[in-house]
Amino acid sequence: MKDLYVHPTTDALCTGAARWFLRRLAAAQAAGRTPHVALTGGSLADPFHREVRLGAPEAGVDLTRVHWWWGDERFVAGGSEERNDISAMAELLGPAGVPDSHVHRVPSSDATESVESAAALYTDALATHGVDGFEVVVLGLGPDGHVASLFPGRHQVSDTTLGAVAVHDSPKPPPLRVSLTLPVLNSARSVLFIAAGSGKSAAVAAAHQPGPALDCPARAVRGRVETGWFLDEGAASELGT
């Protein structure tokens, strides 16, 4: 099932997306599952993470009993502002008191020798924790249709392994990255896309049209149960045209 929600502002988009996300976590915890989720980086990460933290008490979600992963990470030094984990730590996981044992970062460039070894270690961590399907994967969307660090035309888009892959020469800086593969993203019960601004409208429209994943990786991502798209009016402006 694909659901589309268009909001007038970025704030409203993030509030709506955070509520949608929290309802899935609340249901999982009520059903006795310990949810594993994958977070995103990008332009909406800060407001989205803030809204998740603020909304958790009312939603009845214990954030300290969720396992937190990332759909992709930039292979730079730990603590660098370029890393995707910085936003989640500052706005969500740190203030919520999530224990380190529940935070699963992609190894940084000062912790392991190469982007390949970071991808291998992240793949091993998924296996060690028995993650064979995330509860929710949260994804931003690049103006070129990339998701996580799966970029159009790159071989990683066609990788069918269940794990993480190394990315060199990313068209968006920084050049070295680690990304979950499409099969891992698609193992999620629920996938949540968040995108704002008219700069994303062509990518949003392409993602909603049939065609090769290689041209627009986002169009190949869907949750096993549902896929929610939270957009503002700018990002939605080329849909249905």
Ligand SMILES: O=C1O[C@H](COP(=O)(O)O)[C@@H](O)[C@H](O)[C@H]1O
């Ligand atoms: O580089 C990345 O870009 C995408 C999209 O980010 P945005 O700034 O265009 O919103 C993001 O989803 C991904 O996690 C990140 O590494």
